Amino acid sequence: MIILEIRDVTEKDYVESMKLSMYAFQYEIPEESKAARVELLKSQRLIGAWKDNNLAAKLHIIPHQVYVNGQEWKMGGLAGVAAYPEYRRTGFVKKLIFHGLEIMRSEEQIVSFLHPFDIGFYRKFGWEVFTENKKLLIEKKDLKFLETQPGTVKRFAKENHHPDIEKVYSRFSHKYTGMLVRELNWWKNSIYGDGQIAVYYSETNEALGYLLYEVKDRKMDVQEFVTLTQEARFGLWNFICQHDSMVENVTILTSNHELLQYTLQQPKVKMEVTPYFMARIVDAEKCLKKFQLNNLPTKIFLHIEDEFAPWNIGSYLIGNGETKVYKDKPGSTCIQPPLRGIRLDINSLTAILFGYKRPVELYELGYIKGHESEIAVLEKLIPHSKPFFYDFF
Numbered sequence: 001m002i003i004l005e006i007r008d009v010t011e012k013d014y015v016e017s018m019k020l021s022m023y024a025f026q027y028e029i030p031e032e033s034k035a036a037r038v039e040l041l042k043s044q045r046l047i048g049a050w051k052d053n054n055l056a057a058k059l060h061i062i063p064h065q066v067y068v069n070g071q072e073w074k075m076g077g078l079a080g081v082a083a084y085p086e087y088r089r090t091g092f093v094k095k096l097i098f099h100g101l102e103i104m105r106s107e108e109q110i111v112s113f114l115h116p117f118d119i120g121f122y123r124k125f126g127w128e129v130f131t132e133n134k135k136l137l138i139e140k141k142d143l144k145f146l147e148t149q150p151g152t153v154k155r156f157a158k159e160n161h162h163p164d165i166e167k168v169y170s171r172f173s174h175k176y177t178g179m180l181v182r183e184l185n186w187w188k189n190s191i192y193g194d195g196q197i198a199v200y201y202s203e204t205n206e207a208l209g210y211l212l213y214e215v216k217d218r219k220m221d222v223q224e225f226v227t228l229t230q231e232a233r234f235g236l237w238n239f240i241c242q243h244d245s246m247v248e249n250v251t252i253l254t255s256n257h258e259l260l261q262y263t264l265q266q267p268k269v270k271m272e273v274t275p276y277f278m279a280r281i282v283d284a285e286k287c288l289k290k291f292q293l294n295n296l297p298t299k300i301f302l303h304i305e306d307e308f309a310p311w312n313i314g315s316y317l318i319g320n321g322e323t324k325v326y327k328d329k330p331g332s333t334c335i336q337p338p339l340r341g342i343r344l345d346i347n348s349l350t351a352i353l354f355g356y357k358r359p360v361e362l363y364e365l366g367y368i369k370g371h372e373s374e375i376a377v378l379e380k381l382i383p384h385s386k387p388f389f390y391d392f393f
Contacts, residue, residue, distance in 0.1 A: 006047065006095055007048060008048070009047065014037075016055045017058055020057075024082035024083070044062050045061040046059070047096055059100055060078070060081075061100055061104060062076070062077035066113070067179045071292075075111050075113055076100075076107065078127075081096070097308065110281070110287050111287065112282050119275065123347060125308050126307070126345075127278040129277075129351070130178060130387050132276060134258065134271060134272070136270070137251055137270035137271070138249060138270075142265075142266045143244045144241065144265040145238050146263065150202070150203045151202045152201050154199050154201060156198075157192070165207070169210075176257075176386050177387045178389050179388060190393075191212065195223060196213065208232035209226055210226050211236050211239065211240070220243050220249075224390055225258065225260065237263075256388075279354055280347075283309075283311070284304055287353065288318055293318060296381060297320050298380070299317055302315070305345045309346065340374070342378060347367075354385070354387045355387045359378040
């Protein structure tokens, strides 16, 4: 019988944690980088599964905030999930994830994000895809200038990072659901890499957009294309075209909702659309009470199932400016709601609230159950939003 202990990975265990990461993810941490890695781990919550006092598996919870409906929500970023091969398929990771969800709930992290190695694996635990990335693959012959704009472009690097970039990103983020709230340290340590940022300024010196990009081996790689206006969109595209003597092709990573491609003289360019990050509602009650529904005088019951966060299981009456919760509690007399309403799991609720899928789409797929009239009510209550996420952890 395997005796397992689940507990925090403390500073004295960081070396073992790094060894497990290097083994599982097949990379090496140079000796001179280990001190910096230890400092990074101090900002995270590490949970380990221990067998006979040996670290068998672990995960990291990274505290962040994200924009949802223009509000800042606490988010627990799940990362570094790993186990030695002799402990895989033993249920260790499953127990770690369950414990991690309990911790995130206690830390009031309403939602959790992760970058999946396998979407199907994390769907089993309640995470769901919530955003897609679109990559435009543009050949040199298609770098055709658009209408000249009155503004100017200024370039910045990590060493002279400018707060105008953060202001543009913040305004841009409010247009989407799920964007990370970035602190200055995150910009410098996690965004720039070897790249630089070109900012578009209007005639009145207002920053209206930026590119995060690298030029190397006759290729321009645009990792972030962020615009607030059509003027900035045209201005930054023309800046890209100014590299036509330096590059053979350009890749541009954007939101699936970005309209740049439509504006090009040759919009018939290759395009890759790929599911990216996954999200999970950690605390359904707090989520539904905080989420801004459309202001309509109508209500609907949601009957939610959640295998790995049982505190979410229950019935929620939403609409008309309020959320009422009905849950069975041991030893209590709970008023049972009517059987009418919509039945769905936490994955579907996540996809709906983040705007990745509409209620009627999931109803057609059979992922949510209810009467068509009730689906129509939910469809009206849920605001149309655009999910997106540029970051990685």
